[in-house]
Amino acid sequence: MFEESKVAFFLAKRSIVRGNKGTLYLTILIIGMVFVNLIFLPSIISGVAVLFNQQTIDYSYGNLVIEPKENQVYIKSADELQRKIERIPGVTGVSPQYVSGTTIVYKGNEVTPLLYAINPDDDRRVLKIATKVASGEYLADGDTDQIVIGYRLAGNYDERQDVIPSLGGVDVGKVVEVTYNNGVTRQYRIKGIINSDSYDVDSNAFITKNEYESVYGFENQANQMLVRTEETGNEDAMRTTLMAFGVQEKIWTWEEKSANFLNQIIGSFNIINFIGTVVSLVIAIVVIFIVIFINTVYRRKQIGILKAIGIDRSIIIRSYLFQALFIFALGTVIGFGFLAVILQLLAANPIVFPGGPVAPVVDAMLIFRSMVSLLVVSLIAGYVPAWLTTREDILTAIRG
Amino acid sequence: MIIGTDLKRYYGLGAVQVRALDGVSLKIQKGEFVGVMGPSGSGKSTLLHMLGLLDRPTSGSLLIDGVDVGALDEQARTVFRLRRLGYVFQDYALVPELTARENVYLPSMARGMTPQECTLVCTDILGVVGLGDRIHHLPSQMSGGEQQRVAIARALVNRPALLLADEPCANLDTRNSKVILDLFRKLNHDLHQTIVMVSHEEWHKQYFDRIISMKDGLIETDIQGGPEGASGGEPSG
Ligand SMILES: Nc1ncnc2c1ncn2[C@@H]1O[C@H](COP(=O)(O)OP(=O)(O)O)[C@@H](O)[C@H]1O
Numbered sequence: 001m002f003e004e005s006k007v008a009f010f011l012a013k014r015s016i017v018r019g020n021k022g023t024l025y026l027t028i029l030i031i032g033m034v035f036v037n038l039i040f041l042p043s044i045i046s047g048v049a050v051l052f053n054q055q056t057i058d059y060s061y062g063n064l065v066i067e068p069k070e071n072q073v074y075i076k077s078a079d080e081l082q083r084k085i086e087r088i089p090g091v092t093g094v095s096p097q098y099v100s101g102t103t104i105v106y107k108g109n110e111v112t113p114l115l116y117a118i119n120p121d122d123d124r125r126v127l128k129i130a131t132k133v134a135s136g137e138y139l140a141d142g143d144t145d146q147i148v149i150g151y152r153l154a155g156n157y158d159e160r161q162d163v164i165p166s167l168g169g170v171d172v173g174k175v176v177e178v179t180y181n182n183g184v185t186r187q188y189r190i191k192g193i194i195n196s197d198s199y200d201v202d203s204n205a206f207i208t209k210n211e212y213e214s215v216y217g218f219e220n221q222a223n224q225m226l227v228r229t230e231e232t233g234n235e236d237a238m239r240t241t242l243m244a245f246g247v248q249e250k251i252w253t254w255e256e257k258s259a260n261f262l263n264q265i266i267g268s269f270n271i272i273n274f275i276g277t278v279v280s281l282v283i284a285i286v287v288i289f290i291v292i293f294i295n296t297v298y299r300r301k302q303i304g305i306l307k308a309i310g311i312d313r314s315i316i317i318r319s320y321l322f323q324a325l326f327i328f329a330l331g332t333v334i335g336f337g338f339l340a341v342i343l344q345l346l347a348a349n350p351i352v353f354p355g356g357p358v359a360p361v362v363d364a365m366l367i368f369r370s371m372v373s374l375l376v377v378s379l380i381a382g383y384v385p386a387w388l389t390t391r392e393d394i395l396t397a398i399r400g
Numbered sequence: 401m402i403i404g405t406d407l408k409r410y411y412g413l414g415a416v417q418v419r420a421l422d423g424v425s426l427k428i429q430k431g432e433f434v435g436v437m438g439p440s441g442s443g444k445s446t447l448l449h450m451l452g453l454l455d456r457p458t459s460g461s462l463l464i465d466g467v468d469v470g471a472l473d474e475q476a477r478t479v480f481r482l483r484r485l486g487y488v489f490q491d492y493a494l495v496p497e498l499t500a501r502e503n504v505y506l507p508s509m510a511r512g513m514t515p516q517e518c519t520l521v522c523t524d525i526l527g528v529v530g531l532g533d534r535i536h537h538l539p540s541q542m543s544g545g546e547q548q549r550v551a552i553a554r555a556l557v558n559r560p561a562l563l564l565a566d567e568p569c570a571n572l573d574t575r576n577s578k579v580i581l582d583l584f585r586k587l588n589h590d591l592h593q594t595i596v597m598v599s600h601e602e603w604h605k606q607y608f609d610r611i612i613s614m615k616d617g618l619i620e621t622d623i624q625g626g627p628e629g630a631s632g633g634e635p636s637g
């Protein structure tokens with residue numbers, strides 16, 4: 001076994017050293033590229049997922065979302081619940097809010113966005129919307145006659161540039177008319193316009209919780225309560241803690257709330273990713289197969305001679321496996337080199353998605369998986385042609 | 401050493417069947433230097449392929465060194481070739497990617513010798529064939545005579561029981577042919593190396609102990625003789 005490998009290694013080494021260098025370098029280069037391809041796209045997709053997740057936490061849900069008990073529309077005694085949760089270790093902010101449909105009219109443009117009624121100070125402790133004011137200012141706790149809207153909702157004078165039905169390019173300081181679904185209509189001055197890169201946020205409108213309660217005659221209630229925790233990632237544990245502290249309302253994690261949306265996106269990405277991976281591996285298998293096959297066919301006579309002088313077929317096959325391994329190993333090293341350069345370039349000039357720059361996520365598992373699949377592919381692509389060519393009988397091979 | 405009984409090798413089927421060997425029986429003793437002669441197409445190479453385990457007879461039995469080689473599977477035949485046979489081809493058949501030394505080194509390495517042993521026997525055998533200083537050259541950088549001497553060294557490195565050579569001098573000029581033939585005679589005399597060599601050059605006869613003449617796939621004559629008994633003479637042209 002070991003002896004055979006020694007002979008095979010000796011033959012492979014000589015073949016590489018004395019064989020055609022150009023083909024060898026080209027093959028190694030291609031395998032390097034395939035390796036980059038196997039890693040790069042998935043790392044970007046992971047990066048996008050990380051970005052989207054962070055956005056969901058920062059602009060939509062915080063870490064946990066508390067909803068009314070079964071069969072109830074509102075959380076009762078919201079202030080008490082808020083204070084209770086705020087005291088729980090690990091919680092850094094709690095933001096009670098109302099969410100409802102509404103109609104906003106400006107100069108004949110009518111839109112029906114979601115209206116969020118918030119306590120601005122609480123909101124700042126949970127979400128980052130307040131940091132994304134494109135013009136004007138964010139709401140303050142005492143505001144009653146002011147409204148903040150997303151830039152998509154504000155829209156453009158040129159309707160064709162709008163992505164959603166808009167107010168036709170309303171500016172800060174203008175007055176819009178808001179009609180609630182209980183029939184009350186009030187006038188508000190636009191205090192600020194938000195551009196957060198989060199599609200939802202930029203399509204919504206925001207007023208203070210106090211104003212909303214005065215319209216509906218509510219007090220001390222909420223539709224939902226967003227909770228921010230110190231750490232992201234241990235939402236399940238935090239939910240248990242909240243329940244242990246006596247929270248009886250329904251508690252969701254941000255992942256649960258956004259499951260559908262995210263799963264759809266990741267699902268589609270995974271399909272793209274899968275196709276990319278398969279194509280890369282097929283390229284690798286074809287290239288190595290062709291190179292080894294041409295190599296063996298070109299050395300037909302030599303293979304016949306080796307068999308004639310008593311070198312076992314399995315040794316000859318193994319020598320081509322060693323060559324395939326060599327191509328794989330060097331290709332992977334070159335691939336790592338390329339990848340390092342690409343990641344450097346990306347760090348300097350990041351790809352910017354809606355929501356911010358994407359940092360590729362290259363984890364050990366991904367590298368390991370890529371290397372293993374490329375290794376398997378290399379071995380198959382080395383074995384099959386060697387097996388085929390060495391099958392020929394000695395005299396036919398020697399005659400050439 | 402060799403006992404072949406009614407060896408046949410037919411190519412093709414039916415009307416176009418070629419009887420390359422048509423029932424050859426022969427016995428060769430250890431230490432003999434046998435020349436196989438005869439016109440082109442008479443079946444000399446086919447016979448040598450049988451003896452060299454490069455091909456299997458259509459029928460007939462063959463014992464070499466006490467082993468019924470027909471009963472061996474491919475892998476066992478490969479091992480047999482490696483350990484007990486040395487084969488010299490007309491066109492040298494060296495591995496072009498290996499230097500002279502590496503070509504010789506390979507069979508000894510495959511046999512499982514340690515690197516030190518390999519180096520020792522290679523240096524030794526390359527000295528015997530008279531290639532002391534050109535051992536680090538690739539076959540493409542050597543003359544035909546040198547290449548054939550490398551091929552002979554390769555065939556001998558594992559101390560084979562039987563050395564087979566199929567027209568080893570066909571591509572060489574007279575001077576180089578004489579070097580090879582003298583080498584064979586020396587191996588035969590000094591080491592009692594059993595040699596079966598195919599040739600169709602009349603003047604080679606003087607080197608053989610015994611001459612088997614073939615015709616149409618059959619042995620026509622089988623004459624014991626020696627360098628003394630052969631008609632001999634200088635090569636013509
Ligand atoms: N692979 C083959 N297929 C068909 N016929 C063959 C093959 N090899 C040899 N022959 C035929 O067998 C006969 C003997 O060939 P060979 O042993 O090479 O002759 P020699 O070596 O004496 O010149 C010839 O007629 C040759 O044409």
Ligand SMILES: [Mg+2]
Pocket residue numbers: 444445446
């Ligand atoms: Mg012949």
